[in-house]
Amino acid sequence: MIFTWYIYAGMAVAAVFLLFGLGRLDENAQGAWVFRPLLIPGVLLIWPLVIWRCVILWRGEEKLDRHRMPRRRQERVAVVFACAIPIIIFAAMFVRQDPAALPPPIQLEAAK
């Protein structure tokens, strides 16, 4: 139910953003209409982020480092990620059941 309403709100944001806001915020989008339907799924899913970015761009509060990739953050996330995988794998191996140790299947009722 919550997700349904989230998507409805996203539809409203998508309509306003794609029809009226886009061309004003990004000059490369002015007069370009064919690509806009491709943006609809993205707006539906991350519309709060879309509104936040619109406000920043509208107020002219964009940071100068908008080109810079967060390499340091990526490095940290990647290390945590790389450590999490073996933990999950080995934990799953530890609890994995041996089929040979399980009792053989028995037929409860003869086929009619």
Added chain:
Amino acid sequence: MSVKYVPVQWNKNKWGYDAVLVALVVAYILIFIRLGTPAAELARPLDYAILRMRAFGTCAFWMLTIILCIGPLARLDKRFLPVLYNRRHFGVLTTVVAFTHAMYVLGWYFSFSPQSQWLALLSSATGFGQFLGFPIEILGVSALFILAVLSATSHDFWLSFLSAPVWKTLHLLIYAAYVLVVGHVALGYFQDGANLTFATLFALGALTVSGLHLAAWFKERKVDETIIDWVKACRPEDIPDKRAAIVTLSKDERVAIFRSGKSFSAVSNACAHQGGPLGEGKIVYGCVTCPWHGFSYKARNGRSPAPFTEMIPTYNMKLEEGVLYIDRKANQPGTDVEPIIYEVAEDG
């Protein structure tokens, strides 16, 4: 390069790449089903629907595994750089394959549920307090949601609109998605004691992804971040003509010093398009050209040639005792900087 956005910037290479990718996916699905059918036991028949959902599920896992191997491989060995090409289409196709897997699961297990199929899927298992038996459905659905967000925001527009730091942070969720997928498989299909081959391959694949990321981190972890204004870069002779030397200022910032004959200019190493490594490209028709998608910039001011509008930051440089130094403080994107002129004595 973009003047106006278009749905997809197709070219001959991308058509070829996508055609091969789709062919490989189709081949994998067909082979999996072909091999899987006789493997089903008579005492425990494997329905065709289950076989199909496993085929698509394992295919999505392998695709995601390969995608996550590409980045660290390219950082460890430059020969893998061409594989980075068109990774975006690879990711979108992975989402499609994963979504097909989910549709088969819903169609097979929850077709006759009085609730909506998704709600039934998420509420059918409730063993949140246990490891073996944890509801793998919620892990899979969460991973699928993340993949959907990443695919839906993969168009060039989103990188420009959200800005590189926000877009990249959002797309770091790919790591969370993979951890969720590993959990989904490790507590699901991996526990099928009858299929040791898949269990072994799955563990090897996931551990390979983990190992490659640790190896890439280990290689790049030592960066001198001493706070000085001018960073010693290299000798002009060290840079081949029409090529660049990449200098690391900090873990977040790299600079590419390009040489064009006697002229030396420094620009950000990150392309304005998708953050591609400009320093691994070369100067083509007088412009620095990104090796990923061909975005071009003039080296002295970081501006794309008209009518294009992309800009990247430039850096001031100085030459002292035959060594180039870079001012740590970047100029605003598009700032014109007079190149350093130095006559390189060519060998032979």
